[in-house]
Amino acid sequence: MPAPLFWFFAIVMLVFGALVIINRNPVASALSLVVCFLGLSALFLSLDAFFIGIIQVLVYAGAVMVLFLFIIMLLDLRAEERRKLNWVALIGGALVALALLAEIWSVIGRTKIAHQVLPALSSPRIDDVRNVGLLLFDQYNLPFQVIAVLVVVATIGVIVLSKRELR
Amino acid sequence: MTTLGDYLFVSGTLFAIGFAGVLLRRNVIIIFMALELMLNAANLSLVAFSRFRVSASGLPNYHAQVLVFFIITVAAAEVAVGLAIIVAVYRARRTTHVEDLNALKF
Numbered sequence: 257m258p259a260p261l262f263w264f265f266a267i268v269m270l271v272f273g274a275l276v277i278i279n280r281n282p283v284a285s286a287l288s289l290v291v292c293f294l295g296l297s298a299l300f301l302s303l304d305a306f307f308i309g310i311i312q313v314l315v316y317a318g319a320v321m322v323l324f325l326f327i328i329m330l331l332d333l334r335a336e337e338r339r340k341l342n343w344v345a346l347i348g349g350a351l352v353a354l355a356l357l358a359e360i361w362s363v364i365g366r367t368k369i370a371h372q373v374l375p376a377l378s379s380p381r382i383d384d385v386r387n388v389g390l391l392l393f394d395q396y397n398l399p400f401q402v403i404a405v406l407v408v409v410a411t412i413g414v415i416v417l418s419k420r421e422l423r
Numbered sequence: 424m425t426t427l428g429d430y431l432f433v434s435g436t437l438f439a440i441g442f443a444g445v446l447l448r449r450n451v452i453i454i455f456m457a458l459e460l461m462l463n464a465a466n467l468s469l470v471a472f473s474r475f476r477v478s479a480s481g482l483p484n485y486h487a488q489v490l491v492f493f494i495i496t497v498a499a500a501e502v503a504v505g506l507a508i509i510v511a512v513y514r515a516r517r518t519t520h521v522e523d524l525n526a527l528k529f
Contacts, residue, residue, distance in 0.1 A: 262425045266433040273437050276456050277444035289456050296463055299433070302425075303474040304483060308466075308491050315495055320459070320502050327506045328452060331513050339449075349446035356442055360435035370428030374474070378481025391485050392492065403496050410500035417507040420514075 262302055269295030282333045286324045293317045304377065306384045430471035438464035451509050451519045455502070462498050466491045 272295065275288040293316045300309035364370050392400055437460060444457025473487035513519055 259425050262429065266429075270433065270436055270440065273440045273460055276460065277440065277448055277453065282450065282452055285453055285456055289459065292460070293463065296437075296467060299430070299467060300470055303430070303470050305470045305474065305488055305491075308470055308488055308495075311492065311495055312463075312466075315499055316459070316463070320499055323502060323506055324452070324456065327510060330510065331452075331519060333450075333452065333519065346447060350443065353439055353443035353446055357436065357439035360439060361432065364428055364431045364435060367428070367431075369475075370426060370431060372427045372475055373424040374426075375477045376481070377477065377483070382482060387482060387485050388488050388492065391489050396489050396493075399493060403493060406497065407500055410504050414503050414507040417504070417511050 262299070265295045265298040265302070269299065282328045283325065286321060286328060289324070290317050290321050293321070304382060304384065307388050427471060427475045430475075431468055434464045434468040434471065437461075437467065449521050451512075451521060451524075452506075454521070455505055455509070459498065459502070462494065466494055469494075 269292050272288045272292040276285045276292060279285045279288060293312060297309045297312040297317070300306075300312055441457045441460030441464060444460065445454050448454055448457065469487045469491050473484045473491075476484045476487075478484060509519060512524065516524060518524065
């Protein structure tokens with residue numbers, strides 16, 4: 257991917273990521289999160305990770321965000337009423353986040369491999385899904401089955417949690 | 424050309440945005456969305472490392488992409504359970520504001 261396109265998608269992703277935490281209306285936050293995830297999936301495609309990019313759109317921008325919007329509708333959350341802001345906590349939190357940002361930037365700036373440019377692949381068209389699938393079902397077969405158990409447990413847990421009263 | 428540092432820079436910034444959201448917002452659902460941002464920032468740096476570490480056969484390192492696949496699966500399960508817990512809390516307390524959920528506060 258050419259550099260201008262990379263920066264376009266990166267800036268779209270970061271701006272909408274920031275809008276997620278700036279918006280006061282939860283529905284607007286959720287929709288900003290969808291755009292943020294679409295930008296992220298474009299960045300995955302720019303890294304030749306086509307499988308992950310498609311999964312990102314299907315799972316996050318599709319399933320997870322529908323779940324978020326559904327819960328927001330179910331709880332009937334409106335834009336939160338103006339509360340008295342706790343300025344000490346707000347400024348303290350912003351300072352801690354900015355300190356983390358500065359630390360990440362300085363570490364990346366001092367890392368030697370950060371100046372590496374995109375290395376060429378053996379061919380421009382790679383069998384991305386095939387390679388990930390081979391690794392997943394061959395070398396990572398046991399973790400894959402553990403994940404399956406986890407998903408079953410999560411499904412049962414959600415059903416138990418959403419029952420009105422437990423007997 | 425884009426370098427590895429560019430991707431790590433974007434990923435780190437996204438992580439810091441999510442971290443700021445967790446610290447600054449008081450609505451549980453927004454905090455949850457900020458958590459998702461942090462998870463996805465980690466995914467972006469994993470995929471970037473995978474692409475920039477090309478093996479001898481000229482393919483990206485797919486181990487990192489398998490790890491990202493697992494992270495996405497676990498995150499989806501986590502979202503389902505977390506939102507169910509939020510709904511249960513809302514039924515009991517009629518609020519999603521973390522400052523009202525202070526039963527464990529000393």
